[in-house]
Amino acid sequence: MSLDFAILGFLSYHPSTGYDLKKMFDVSVRHFWPADQSQIYRTLARLTEQGYVEMEKVAQEDRPDRKVYHITQPGLAALVNWLGGPPAMDEPRSAPLVQVFFAGKLSDEEVLAKFEGFAAMMRAILAQYDQVPAQIGPYQQEVASPREHFFWMLTLENGIANMRANLAWAESVIERIKNGQVPQA
Amino acid sequence: MSLDFAILGFLSYHPSTGYDLKKMFDVSVRHFWPADQSQIYRTLARLTEQGYVEMEKVAQEDRPDRKVYHITQPGLAALVNWLGGPPAMDEPRSAPLVQVFFAGKLSDEEVLAKFEGFAAMMRAILAQYDQVPAQIGPYQQEVASPREHFFWMLTLENGIANMRANLAWAESVIERIKNGQVPQA
DNA sequence: CTCCTATATATGTTATATCCTATATTGTAT
């Protein structure tokens, strides 16, 4: 469902092709809503059926025709309705936490390696976040007002805040393992 | 995939029925890996085909037979292999952040209401977390060593740390809205 | 006396998502 609205959101900035949308996804919302290329095309087809978007073929020499999608009035209404509606709730799914939950099965050495792996992953993600502003820079000028940009940056702030909390947690666990504060079986 | 290992993990404590598993899920890992009842039964069927679990029918008077599943040697090996393997990575999906990303379409009043909704949700989740230790208490005695209990509590710690970071973020946004620090269109 | 909850399992349908592959052409790098 959120994919539908994310696509409508991007189309509300300006008309785009599936290919364009994929690129925009990959530099912006991918960090909290990754989208497969084939999924974008299929969703575009469905949104067309629902009357939320319309398509115009733009012929090109040499390359396949571009199918440029634009949002319709009902589409814009649906988008604003969802945005202004109740806060979206989602069931969190975290495979890493499942590993932690049952990590008592492992030895202290294995657990230490696991948490050091987590910490490394989290640092890598924080490093990726650092590059986001530069990546969305081009789109910012082309597409967004300062107001829109502000909200884009809020999602980044949220990602950073969460990842820092996760890293601090992982580091505290590493400390406890090293200090022998983990109960033995 | 994680559901498979979560089920194997619980069965590694002691044999259980699908019904038992559902109850254990709902008081423990639900906060980071919710599982549908029908999904548990289907996964149990698949794990049986794979030879990771085996089932024994226990006849009961008056009620349907219990199908008690226990983990096999290959199942335990697969579990430990996954736990000790590379850190599980998962693509995060956050519908609320999609709403934030496109929230520039809304008025300041609507945005304020939205973030106050978020903050209320987060406080409710933190309140739920407070009750988790009491909920898993019974299982703790019956099933887990202090070592296992330690790792259970680590997942709770992680949830609390993340949710506090989220709440601080939401509150800081609310402040900025109230102080007129949000750029206008 | 009726309704709800608990115990216990299972299927059908739909939605969603992932992965792989196919098609077609141009430009760039090795």
Add this chain to the structure above:
DNA sequence: ATACAATATAGGATATAACATATATAGGAG
């Protein structure tokens, strides 16, 4: 000379999940 990346779209297969419903019985609340 050849391979790879970019532009552009799309379908098949598979996996996962969500939601509703079905079966069957006992016990307690109102």
